[in-house]
Amino acid sequence: MTIAILGAGAFGAALAATLGRTTDVVLWGRNQTGRAIARLPGIELPETVTVTAEIADTDAAEVLLLALPMQTLAPFVDTHLARLSGRRLVACCKGVDLQSGLGPVEILARAGGPAPAVLTGPSFAADIAIGLPTALTLACTDDQLGARLQGQLSTPTLRLYRTTDVIGAELGGALKNVIAIASGVVIGAGLGDSARAALMTRGYAEMQRLALAHGARPETLAGLSGFGDLVLTCTSDHSRNFRFGRALGQGSAFDPTTTVEGAATARAVARIAREEKIDMPISTMVAALVDGKIGLTDAMQSLLSRPLKPE
Numbered sequence: 036m037t038i039a040i041l042g043a044g045a046f047g048a049a050l051a052a053t054l055g056r057t058t059d060v061v062l063w064g065r066n067q068t069g070r071a072i073a074r075l076p077g078i079e080l081p082e083t084v085t086v087t088a089e090i091a092d093t094d095a096a097e098v099l100l101l102a103l104p105m106q107t108l109a110p111f112v113d114t115h116l117a118r119l120s121g122r123r124l125v126a127c128c129k130g131v132d133l134q135s136g137l138g139p140v141e142i143l144a145r146a147g148g149p150a151p152a153v154l155t156g157p158s159f160a161a162d163i164a165i166g167l168p169t170a171l172t173l174a175c176t177d178d179q180l181g182a183r184l185q186g187q188l189s190t191p192t193l194r195l196y197r198t199t200d201v202i203g204a205e206l207g208g209a210l211k212n213v214i215a216i217a218s219g220v221v222i223g224a225g226l227g228d229s230a231r232a233a234l235m236t237r238g239y240a241e242m243q244r245l246a247l248a249h250g251a252r253p254e255t256l257a258g259l260s261g262f263g264d265l266v267l268t269c270t271s272d273h274s275r276n277f278r279f280g281r282a283l284g285q286g287s288a289f290d291p292t293t294t295v296e297g298a299a300t301a302r303a304v305a306r307i308a309r310e311e312k313i314d315m316p317i318s319t320m321v322a323a324l325v326d327g328k329i330g331l332t333d334a335m336q337s338l339l340s341r342p343l344k345p346e
């Protein structure tokens with residue numbers, strides 16, 4: 036069996052590194068030259084991994100993993116619709132499309148074919164790539180197909196759990212990035228670990244509020260793709276979303292070429308919350324902060340002065 040990975044960034048390359056230990060992999064990057072991965076330096080890919088900039092090299096693969104930043108997924112699918120049509124597709128991105136408000140699986144469904152899946156959960160690319168133990172969620176509405184993918188995409192160090200709750204898995208992965216930015220802001224502004232714990236907990240409450248309103252199951256939010264990834268991303272310096280938030284909190288500069296999924300997702304979530312009248316104060320505040328519509332002091336004041344209420 037051959038697995039193709041579209042997107043030779045950090046996550047795509049990490050998946051290639053681990054999957055290449057048990058199967059043949061084609062890793063495609065639009066600007067890729069040679070085998071070194073610019074966004075995951077120092078990783079040597081196994082010989083079983085073919086690295087290419089020619090997308091036609093992915094045409095024979097049985098499964099296609101799309102490891103692209105969320106806001107590039109819809110234009111990518113539209114551009115390559117004929118090539119993706121009818122294929123077995125797995126989204127490996129976290130976020131909500133700003134233009135449509137859709138998650139990655141609904142976007143992949145435009146290509147027709149078998150039910151698309153999403154692979155999400157707590158994992159840093161660098162950990163996966165060097166074979167540290169990692170557990171992720173594979174969500175697919177078709178459980179038979181999900182079971183097959185679970186087997187095909189698990190490796191001795193990458194353990195996949197399976198669910199049919201695609202909405203829950205997608206929204207957990209998308210929303211935790213927004214809360215991770217907020218956690219970074221709290222730490223960057225010197226507000227302390229207690230404030231971060233409060234924010235993570237209330238952030239989790241609002242993740243559940245939105246996800247359950249969209250039909251997600253509570254146990255999915257409590258699992259790897261929700262709570263698990265929230266904990267990892269809000270507490271680790273390895274997270275780009277956390278570091279971006281910390282820079283905001285410190286008032287320092289941040290490299291604009293870094294992928295920070297939570298920024299656009301915060302805007303999308305703030306709009307959905309407004310339209311659907313769902314109370315999402317932290318995500319709404321992150322969107323306003325990211326867009327420079329509110330300052331840090333006012334944002335904190337606004338969160339702390341909300342009416343007291345039952346937990």
Ligand SMILES: NC(=O)C1=CN([C@@H]2O[C@H](COP(=O)(O)OP(=O)(O)OC[C@H]3O[C@@H](n4cnc5c(N)ncnc54)[C@H](OP(=O)(O)O)[C@@H]3O)[C@@H](O)[C@H]2O)C=CC1
Binds near residue numbers: 043103107
């Ligand atoms: N990194 C991680 O630890 C993890 C990441 N993820 C998720 O994986 C997804 C991808 O992130 P990640 O790999 O880290 O991001 P990176 O920034 O490391 O890489 C993004 C890759 O996407 C490519 N790309 C961007 N736009 C396009 C486009 N329009 N067409 C084709 N290729 C494009 C970039 O190519 P170029 O370099 O040419 O711009 C780059 O190779 C995100 O949703 C992220 O949340 C999930 C779990 C872990």
Ligand SMILES: O=C(CO)COP(=O)(O)O
Binds near residue numbers: 157158274275295
């Ligand atoms: O999703 C991730 C960990 O599960 C990676 O987090 P960042 O995108 O914040 O680096």
